[in-house]
Amino acid sequence: MSKIDLMSRRAAVKRIGAAALATGGIASTVQAQVYKPQEQKKLTQKAAHYQDGPMKDESCASCPYFIQPNGCVTVEGPISVNGWCPMYTQFSPFDRGAHCAGAKSC
Numbered sequence: 141m142s143k144i145d146l147m148s149r150r151a152a153v154k155r156i157g158a159a160a161l162a163t164g165g166i167a168s169t170v171q172a173q174v175y176k177p178q179e180q181k182k183l184t185q186k187a188a189h190y191q192d193g194p195m196k197d198e199s200c201a202s203c204p205y206f207i208q209p210n211g212c213v214t215v216e217g218p219i220s221v222n223g224w225c226p227m228y229t230q231f232s233p234f235d236r237g238a239h240c241a242g243a244k245s246c
């Protein structure tokens with residue numbers, strides 16, 4: 141094996157190693173960006189403008205974000221079943237626009 145062949149073999153091995161490292165780095169970067177909704181932080185009660193009482197006929201009891209017995213998907217607990225915050229809705233978060241079917245504007 142000539143000296144030139146040996147040098148090019150070493151250079152090729154170095155390039156393959158560098159490419160493997162770069163690929164591993166990209167893979168770990170992509171891994172870090174995976175969306176994990178269960179790790180989303182909830183709003184504090186103050187930030188969400190939560191109140192312990194209902195707003196007219198709206199309360200956590202009929203909000204799809206309420207989690208029995210005293211939790212909420214979006215606001216830190218404890219949450220009262222009679223509480224309320226401006227994120228109150230009657231639409232399911234899984235609705236995906238179905239509530240707009242047949243509506244003139246939505």
Ligand code: SF4
Pocket residue numbers: 190199200203204205206207211212213214215219223224225226227228229
């Ligand atoms: S009204 Fe607000 S605090 Fe109550 S369950 Fe719905 S999102 Fe949570």
